[in-house]
Amino acid sequence: MEGAVFLDRDGTIIEDVHYCRRPEDVTLLPNAAKAIALLNSATIPVIIVTNQSGISRGYFDWGTLEAIHQELQRALTRAHARVDAIYVCPHHPDDRCGCRKPRPGLLLRAAAELGLELSTSYMVGDQHGDILAGQACGCTTVLVDSGPTRAAARGARPDFRASNLYRAAQWIVHHTPGPT
Secondary structure (H helix, E strand, O other), X not given: OEOXXXXXXEOOOEOOOOOXXXXXXXXXXXXXXXXXXXXXXXXXXXXXXXXXXXXXXXXXXXXXXXXXXXXXXXXXXXXXXXXXXEEEEOOOHHHOOOOOOOOOHHHHHHHHHHOEOHHHOEEEEOOHHHHHHHHHHOOEEEEEOOOOOOOHHHHOOOOEEEOOHHHHHHXXXXXXXXXX
């Protein structure tokens, strides 16, 4: 089994807008596509894991979320990058589900469905909850300072801290063993 890079979406890959509700709201962060393309060239699977409580709050529906993710995929494709899968938690924080980060459910589900080894995987995100989710699964964790809540993530103790996703991807590629 191989490892993967799990990426948070908002504040890590795209600009974090208050409840991204429309495809037009998708704006890649600088060098985010370049970072994902670097991971792609290193043949490391790239999986998005994202909390989207806007669904349970009634701000948008699954069809709208699918359109948002299609726009994200189109933007990445234009930059010669791709993600291999997207996993979503649609639940409200009060639901206390197992899939909402900081709980590890999305990562566990992706690993089981895609045959991934979590101990050789990375979790990259801009918030404390991203780091906790990765740590709960035994992933190496990377905190990026690209999101709007940099101060809130200061309590996180990641394995590495990067200024943005591209710097994180460079570190991951350098620290990931090649095929044996």
